[in-house]
Amino acid sequence: MRDVARSRESDGGAEPPPGPSRIGVDCVQAAPTKKRGRHKGLSTREKRRDLGRPLPLEWDVKGKTYKEVGSYSSDFSRELGLLVRRCTDPNFKDWAQVPQSVKRRILSNIEDELFDIGRQRYGAEYIPGILRGIDKSCAKKYSEFKNELYNHMKRHGTTKQYDGCTADQWEKAIEYFEQPEVKKRSEINSANRRKLKELSYGGSQSIPDLRYKRRNPETGQLAPIPETWQATHHKHGTGWVSETAKETWEKMKAIRETHSSESTESESTEPPSTIAEAGDKDLSLVQTVFGKRRGHQKGYGRIISTREMFDPPSYAQPSAPQPQPLSKSKDPVIADLQERVQQLEAYIRANSIIPGSQYPPPPSDESDNVGSSL
Numbered sequence: 001m002r003d004v005a006r007s008r009e010s011d012g013g014a015e016p017p018p019g020p021s022r023i024g025v026d027c028v029q030a031a032p033t034k035k036r037g038r039h040k041g042l043s044t045r046e047k048r049r050d051l052g053r054p055l056p057l058e059w060d061v062k063g064k065t066y067k068e069v070g071s072y073s074s075d076f077s078r079e080l081g082l083l084v085r086r087c088t089d090p091n092f093k094d095w096a097q098v099p100q101s102v103k104r105r106i107l108s109n110i111e112d113e114l115f116d117i118g119r120q121r122y123g124a125e126y127i128p129g130i131l132r133g134i135d136k137s138c139a140k141k142y143s144e145f146k147n148e149l150y151n152h153m154k155r156h157g158t159t160k161q162y163d164g165c166t167a168d169q170w171e172k173a174i175e176y177f178e179q180p181e182v183k184k185r186s187e188i189n190s191a192n193r194r195k196l197k198e199l200s201y202g203g204s205q206s207i208p209d210l211r212y213k214r215r216n217p218e219t220g221q222l223a224p225i226p227e228t229w230q231a232t233h234h235k236h237g238t239g240w241v242s243e244t245a246k247e248t249w250e251k252m253k254a255i256r257e258t259h260s261s262e263s264t265e266s267e268s269t270e271p272p273s274t275i276a277e278a279g280d281k282d283l284s285l286v287q288t289v290f291g292k293r294r295g296h297q298k299g300y301g302r303i304i305s306t307r308e309m310f311d312p313p314s315y316a317q318p319s320a321p322q323p324q325p326l327s328k329s330k331d332p333v334i335a336d337l338q339e340r341v342q343q344l345e346a347y348i349r350a351n352s353i354i355p356g357s358q359y360p361p362p363p364s365d366e367s368d369n370v371g372s373s374l
Contacts, residue, residue: 044075044114054116059133060208061126062222063283066133066304069212074205076115077137083109084141090149090169091176095139100315106138107131107316129304131312136302149173150186200232201241207232207300225285226252229299248289248299255285 048055058070068076083106092098111117117134119127145164152162153174161170176182207228214223214231229252233245240246283300290298297303 044072044079047072047075048114054111054114056116056121057118058212059118059122059126059130060212061122061129063208063211063300064129064303065206065208065301066129067137067206067208067301068133069206069209072115073209076110079114080106080110080134080137081141081144084138085145085164088142088145089172090146090165091172092142095135095142098142103135103138103313104315107134110134126309128312129309131316132304132308133302135313135316136304146173150177153177200245201235205232224256225283225300226256251289252285255288 044055055072055075057068057072057076060067060069067073087102087106088098117127117130122130149162149165149170150173152160158174161167162173165173177186207225210228210231211222211225214228215221216223226249229245229249233241233249235241240249283297286297286299295303295305
């Protein structure tokens with residue numbers, strides 16, 4: 001029996017040649033490109049279950065940003081973003097106007113279910129700053145959530161709901177973004193963003209976290225800021241994100257080489273598992289290049305001021321039990337002591353003194369001027 005070629009119709013085969021949308025029987029179809037889905041918190045919960053206790057978080061207390069760093073920093077950032085989206089309506093001007101009860105619920109979910117923020121490990125000296133840092137991270141997450149809603153509305157109109165919110169949140173977002181003052185403020189913000197000269201390849205990873213991950217494994221010394229600047233503004237094969245970023249790096253490198261001896265002496269030599277002392281002298285390099293600004297250091301990130309370190313958000317403070325009035329003693333000496341104790345308690349409540357902390361706060365050094373409150 002004569003073989004009949006089937007690969008081409010002109011050779012006598014009955015089947016037409018495979019077109020661009022047809023695959024031959026002896027071909028293997030490539031797997032579809034994997035797309036990044038929405039984070040559902042499963043991996044974080046698996047880590048929590050495997051560890052058998054809340055995931056311990058570490059914080060950038062040395063650089064005074066009080067941002068999360070270390071092994072579970074990405075998990076914390078994602079979970080915090082999820083909670084902000086789930087619990088908060090997008091019709092508030094900013095995070096400051098979000099009800100205290102909502103903020104308290106978010107913090108409780110973070111601590112009670114998944115993470116150990118270090119209340120025992122860091123103690124009263126650092127916990128107020130850590131709580132303030134978490135509050136600022138929530139504010140940023142809330143701003144990002146509203147920005148995503150607004151951009152979705154600009155691209156698709158109001159009929160197509162954004163996948164990352166509920167129907168009720170979508171209705172409130174439409175009503176909010178239709179307000180004339182909101183539209184005007186959005187135009188101003190867009191114009192300001194177009195003026196930015198320092199673009200970055202860093203994505204969502206913060207400079208403090210990158211410095212921590214690239215630290216010296218033997219001494220715990222944080223990675224130099226010029227190194228992390230290069231890592232977030234330069235790609236192999238692509239080059240610098242802009243000529244301005246390259247010039248900034250060269251300036252940072254020259255300043256650090258000039259003051260290399262001072263920088264070496266000021267770096268922490270503690271093991272990476274311990275809490276570094278506050279006061280990162282390498283920040284002076286960034287201040288020299290970009291100048292100082294209250295609450296935020298360009299080229300590095302937010303800065304928690306000394307005042308904020310001793311003033312955590314009110315919703316993050318456990319409600320103190322009301323002191324029971326003492327029955328007045330008949331002894332005049334004891335009665336006088338009781339009165340003095342009551343006056344002292346009233347003074348502590350009125351001035352929001354944190355037990356175990358130094359009060360009043362120690363005078364700020366030169367680096368603290370960066371983080372003075374707005």
